[in-house]
Amino acid sequence: MRCFVTGGAGFIGSTLTDRLLAEGHEVVAYDNLSTGLIRFLDGARQNARFRFVEGDLLHEPTLAQHMAGADFVFHLAANADVRFGTEHPRRDLEQNTIATFNVLEAMRANGVKRLAFTSTGSVYGETDVFPTPEDAPFPIQTSLYAASKVAGEGMISAYCEGFGFQATIFRFVSILGPRYTHGHVFDFYKKLLADPAHLPVLGNGKQRKSYLHVDDAIEAMLLATGKPESKLQIFNLGTQEYCQVVDSIGWIAGHLGLTPMLAFAGGERGWVGDSPFIFLDTARIRALGWKPRYTIREGVLSTLAWLMENRWVLEQRR
């Protein structure tokens, strides 16, 4: 299969790329390198079945040109900066909503009809149903990021109905693992390197979150896209557990042999639009035979281990 991976130099995109190549597929990775790291593709670039295109999803001609010949599009590129959405509201509109529209139009122009899309568990806003199933009550959006993912989901659904596309939408919890370049493990590790005795924590540390290891996420994506059962499939992806922010801090500090003093910013939410509790019902994807191999604790520790071996990545991001 000829796969086109947007965000192919990113954390999840590059891991997916390596896996698709290992399975014998051809891959074109498309990335503007705004947050993706070309170094993640060092292995892929040794492969004759791989091609990297440095391009922006907002530049439609480049996108359409390089998608030519693809059988399947994995649309992973996004502005994933959930926390700072209100500082630059246009970014979610452009990089998520409009970029997704451009991907759909490039597919239509090239006659490509099969798509996988990475959405987010944040689309459930502050639901009161836990674990949250895919058909939870019509949610209220609390972040610009989630609103832009809902916009993307809606357009994709309408293209399935109107243009005969087949799509699979994955609503992720936070993903962890090798090549992880932003999020709480990254932030805490970086802060503890700078000051092992004190750790500032957003919110009250009691926010309950769910996490999934990137390898488990990719396993689920390949399983669900491999034998689609309808023109539009939607799957939550996550573990059947959650942890508190302070749990994760305990695992990280313990692994590092540190006992930092925690300074909580206070409040139930880490930032405006943060969901204080995310816990997805994954019965639908598990019914296909999938289950995660990593617990949240194992995911956090494997992420930390990778960051410790790849400290160069700490310098790549704020």
Next chain:
Amino acid sequence: MRCFVTGGAGFIGSTLTDRLLAEGHEVVAYDNLSTGLIRFLDGARQNARFRFVEGDLLHEPTLAQHMAGADFVFHLAANADVRFGTEHPRRDLEQNTIATFNVLEAMRANGVKRLAFTSTGSVYGETDVFPTPEDAPFPIQTSLYAASKVAGEGMISAYCEGFGFQATIFRFVSILGPRYTHGHVFDFYKKLLADPAHLPVLGNGKQRKSYLHVDDAIEAMLLATGKPESKLQIFNLGTQEYCQVVDSIGWIAGHLGLTPMLAFAGGERGWVGDSPFIFLDTARIRALGWKPRYTIREGVLSTLAWLMENRWVLEQRR
């Protein structure tokens, strides 16, 4: 109150404008006249508290400039061409999604924080819950139009959370009444004028739809926006009944004294993405003391009566 009405020259926008002026408010109507008709504002333009701006929501400087000083924004402008969405997918993105973003940003630039937004009952897609409440299961979008309205709702919700906005979202059934310029009554009347003996009908005529008279819709909008009870309110607006397309044809033909032969295109849907059944649960808005004064039959007949008295409008549209 100084009101800024986008789509102010449209069917609903001009009727709302007249009503706001009658209640003593100041109104700036902003419209690009792509589908709005300046003639609908003939009365308003006699009023010193009224100002018309011919402008496009995609032209941000003009929008921000003319919104200055507003207390409240009624954002009604939209591409409402639901049926032909797949012929020009970019139109819903630009005129609904991006236009709504621009309205929100112009509000932020001007320090305006109160908003009403006209969404649609189509956001429930092909739900299986009837009548459909506001918190129906997370729907699958079937039209680009509804997808763009969901995108607008999501951004508005996120602005309420992130920027302290207060918004009221109305999910309309189809609206009928004076100044109605597109939809089934318009189409059927125009076709019967051309050929009183034959009437082509989209679908099988058994589609079940709900309709609301524009005066009832505006009454509900003023009631709900007058005393907002939370930072984000969402209300379905509709009657507690539905009719079949063939019922409405019977009322129209009967009023005209005609007995046309009906030629059904066939199929459950009038077009790709058409919802074969729309019937909203309006308990939430009725709990505020609102109820519609017009039945669906009365709404259809008052629309027909207005079209018969204003045949000039038949020439304004396809």
